[in-house]
Amino acid sequence: MASHTLSQLVGASLLLSLATVSCSNRADVAPIATLEQIMETTIEPVSDRVFEAAVWENGVQIGGPKTDDDWKLVQANAMMLAETCNLLLMPGRAKDDGGWRIRTQAMKEAALEAAKAADARNTDAILNAGTHIYQACLGCHLQYIPQMVAPPTKR
Numbered sequence: 168m169a170s171h172t173l174s175q176l177v178g179a180s181l182l183l184s185l186a187t188v189s190c191s192n193r194a195d196v197a198p199i200a201t202l203e204q205i206m207e208t209t210i211e212p213v214s215d216r217v218f219e220a221a222v223w224e225n226g227v228q229i230g231g232p233k234t235d236d237d238w239k240l241v242q243a244n245a246m247m248l249a250e251t252c253n254l255l256l257m258p259g260r261a262k263d264d265g266g267w268r269i270r271t272q273a274m275k276e277a278a279l280e281a282a283k284a285a286d287a288r289n290t291d292a293i294l295n296a297g298t299h300i301y302q303a304c305l306g307c308h309l310q311y312i313p314q315m316v317a318p319p320t321k322r
């Protein structure tokens with residue numbers, strides 16, 4: 168009888184805490200990694216997979232996707248780059264409500280453009296999308312970490 172009451176109590180408090188979670192302001196979704204960690208472990212490697220899909224040296228394409236699986240992987244990395252935009256926009260991580268959103272949106276659009284190009288197995292389109300991605304990286308870095316963007320070296 169006593170244990171029955173206890174299990175009822177446990178059940179009730181479990182329901183209560185579930186209700187609290189679903190009514191809370193998404194307290195279960197919060198930044199964990201630093202921006203630096205996200206850049207180094209996700210944004211940089213997945214964007215590299217897209218950049219590498221269209222590289223020429225002396226007029227000859229180096230590497231690049233060949234099989235269906237190769238293209239699928241380029242597409243998946245482009246989609247993952249778009250997904251990282253959700254991480255960049257998380258409350259507590261986004262640096263502001265203006266430029267940060269615009270810069271992140273630009274990267275998302277370029278990443279989706281790359282995913283579409285990979286879907287179409289179009290190397291020229293991947294090259295263009297890669298340029299747009301690169302511009303989006305640079306645009307945000309110039310605005311938010313100008314001191315980290317290396318100045319042009321004199322030769």
Ligand code: HEC
Nearest residue numbers: 202203206210211214267270271274303304307308311312
């Ligand atoms: C919305 C803004 C934004 C976009 C878009 C962005 N970055 Fe960053 N990035 C930052 C900020 C801010 C830092 C500095 C993080 C820190 O160290 O606190 C950074 C740092 C970095 C670093 C250095 C990490 C370190 O500190 O060692 C690399 C590498 C990097 N970004 C790569 C990229 C690449 C590649 C892209 C595009 C595919 C990109 N970033 C797009 C904001 C952005």
